[in-house]
Amino acid sequence: MxxxxxxxxxxxxxxxDHDLKQGYKLxxxxxxxxxxxxxxxxxxxxxDLLEKKGVVFQVRGSxxxxxxxxxxxxxxxxxxQGFKKDLEDFQLTSKVIELxxxxxTQEVMDNxxxxxxxxxxxxxxxxxxxxxxxCFEESYYNKExxxxxxxxxxSESIFQYIREGLGLKIGFSDLFLHADQLSxxxxxxxxxxxxxxxxxxESLFYLTNGQPFDFSKVxxxxxxxxxxxxxNGQLI
Amino acid sequence: MxxxxxxxxxxxxxxxDHDLKQGYKLxxxxxxxxxxxxxxxxxxxxxDLLEKKGVVFQVRGSxxxxxxxxxxxxxxxxxxQGFKKDLEDFQLTSKVIELxxxxxTQEVMDNxxxxxxxxxxxxxxxxxxxxxxxCFEESYYNKExxxxxxxxxxSESIFQYIREGLGLKIGFSDLFLHADQLSxxxxxxxxxxxxxxxxxxESLFYLTNGQPFDFSKVxxxxxxxxxxxxxNGQLI
DNA sequence: CAGTGGTCTAGACCACTAT
DNA sequence: TAGTGGTCTAGACCACTGG
Numbered sequence: 001m002x003x004x005x006x007x008x009x010x011x012x013x014x015x016x017d018h019d020l021k022q023g024y025k026l027x028x029x030x031x032x033x034x035x036x037x038x039x040x041x042x043x044x045x046x047x048d049l050l051e052k053k054g055v056v057f058q059v060r061g062s063x064x065x066x067x068x069x070x071x072x073x074x075x076x077x078x079x080x081q082g083f084k085k086d087l088e089d090f091q092l093t094s095k096v097i098e099l100x101x102x103x104x105t106q107e108v109m110d111n112x113x114x115x116x117x118x119x120x121x122x123x124x125x126x127x128x129x130x131x132x133x134x135c136f137e138e139s140y141y142n143k144e145x146x147x148x149x150x151x152x153x154x155s156e157s158i159f160q161y162i163r164e165g166l167g168l169k170i171g172f173s174d175l176f177l178h179a180d181q182l183s184x185x186x187x188x189x190x191x192x193x194x195x196x197x198x199x200x201x202e203s204l205f206y207l208t209n210g211q212p213f214d215f216s217k218v219x220x221x222x223x224x225x226x227x228x229x230x231x232n233g234q235l236i
Numbered sequence: 237m238x239x240x241x242x243x244x245x246x247x248x249x250x251x252x253d254h255d256l257k258q259g260y261k262l263x264x265x266x267x268x269x270x271x272x273x274x275x276x277x278x279x280x281x282x283x284d285l286l287e288k289k290g291v292v293f294q295v296r297g298s299x300x301x302x303x304x305x306x307x308x309x310x311x312x313x314x315x316x317q318g319f320k321k322d323l324e325d326f327q328l329t330s331k332v333i334e335l336x337x338x339x340x341t342q343e344v345m346d347n348x349x350x351x352x353x354x355x356x357x358x359x360x361x362x363x364x365x366x367x368x369x370x371c372f373e374e375s376y377y378n379k380e381x382x383x384x385x386x387x388x389x390x391s392e393s394i395f396q397y398i399r400e401g402l403g404l405k406i407g408f409s410d411l412f413l414h415a416d417q418l419s420x421x422x423x424x425x426x427x428x429x430x431x432x433x434x435x436x437x438e439s440l441f442y443l444t445n446g447q448p449f450d451f452s453k454v455x456x457x458x459x460x461x462x463x464x465x466x467x468n469g470q471l472i
Numbered sequence: 473c474a475g476t477g478g479t480c481t482a483g484a485c486c487a488c489t490a491t
Numbered sequence: 492t493a494g495t496g497g498t499c500t501a502g503a504c505c506a507c508t509g510g
Binding site for chain 4: 028029030040044047058059060061062063064209
């Protein structure tokens with residue numbers, strides 16, 4: 001593991017273990033440099049990483065401070081981890097409704113950037129949290145990249161399999177959010193009434209080399225879905 | 237302006253002006269170093285900034301590529317700009333319903349981290365896009381930081397005034413999202429039916445020194461609200 | 473294995489904050 | 492004005508990609 005990542009992890013762990021609150025002042029740069037025996041740039045890179053993750057914020061001329069957000073039960077949209085980490089105290093299960101190799105629709109072709117003869121895996125799942133229906137999910141995987149899936153894999157963490165089983169490196173993703181009304185079929189799946197709200201997230205996942213490999217449409221039970229995002233810097 | 241920001245801006249402008257598409261390969265680092273006459277670290281910092289903004293992605297051993305996302309009409313949640321930039325082709329107007337100095341509720345005290353005797357500005361607005369109701373917004377500003385507001389300011393861009401009029405530096409923000417059903421009063425304001433979906437965003441804005449100064453609750457017309465987020469890196 | 477991006481260093485100098 | 496984080500350099504070396 002790289003030095004700056006290692007250091008970032010240690011600082012983050014220290015913050016968690018000591019339950020440091022928002023605004024707590026961390027040691028000055030010089031102290032970190034001495035503690036870890038590295039150059040200023042390396043420490044700076046560690047802290048920039050933590051800042052990007054929303055763990056700290058740095059104030060020039062003043063110091064480095066803990067940033068601690070989080071409301072209970074809210075899931076971060078920026079941490080690519082599905083729900084695994086934010087809801088680790090909750091019981092998460094999945095039921096696979098369908099798993100097939102199909103030809104792409106126009107929408108899928110546009111998003112995965114493939115032609116009509118290209119095979120894709122189609123996966124439809126319902127996910128439960130503490131016994132209640134959390135969401136249902138329709139995913140399309142480019143079969144040239146995600147070469148194999150089966151029911152067992154799809155019942156567990158597909159992304160873990162993609163990373164560890166297939167050795168693929170996931171790079172970045174685009175998320176599209178909106179709210180709408182549930183159709184009768186959707187309401188049935190979620191145990192709600194037609195016309196009730198739904199919180200929809202469409203996502204497009206890319207490998208590090210920029211190839212899109214997964215297009216997913218997830219519809220959440222509005223009663224269960226609370227999300228948060230930490231925004232950094234003035235991106236103006 | 238800093239070198240690395242300047243260079244980042246020029247590269248971004250070049251991409252926009254030439255309408256370069258996702259996957260387009262940009263010049264190699266060496267070329268940028270020669271072109272701008274700066275050190276490798278500086279160029280790297282420029283490109284890291286552009287990567288953070290979702291403009292490019294870098295692939296070790298391969299190159300630097302344009303990342304171009306965007307669906308028409310979707311608003312980025314990560315660009316702190318209200319709607320100004322993403323919807324610049326649209327007609328945006330506001331109607332101020334209420335502007336008062338009040339004492340904070342418990343919720344506002346918790347979020348702005350202030351006591352019960354502390355004054356806050358309360359602003360309630362409805363915003364329209366192309367004549368249709370986009371959202372209504374209730375905002376609370378810490379009056380010790382945002383010392384003065386009037387109807388005129390509040391009808392325009394409050395944030396521009398905070399930055400330029402008051403000289404405050406906005407640092408970062410937390411967003412909390414959920415969907416729910418409209419109450420009769422809310423439905424009336426948005427021109428929808430009670431029980432219809434609403435897309436809610438609560439946000440908390442901080443100065444660069446970490447002080448929260450604005451807590452806002454925005455309720456969107458679900459028919460008008462489409463958001464996107466670009467996620468970088470494997471923050472695992 | 474050549475090309476390309478990423479990490480890391482040591483140090484000079486700059487810019488902001490708080491007192 | 493002392494303290495603290497930010498920028499920038501020049502260069503060595505590392506790690507990944509793709510033909």
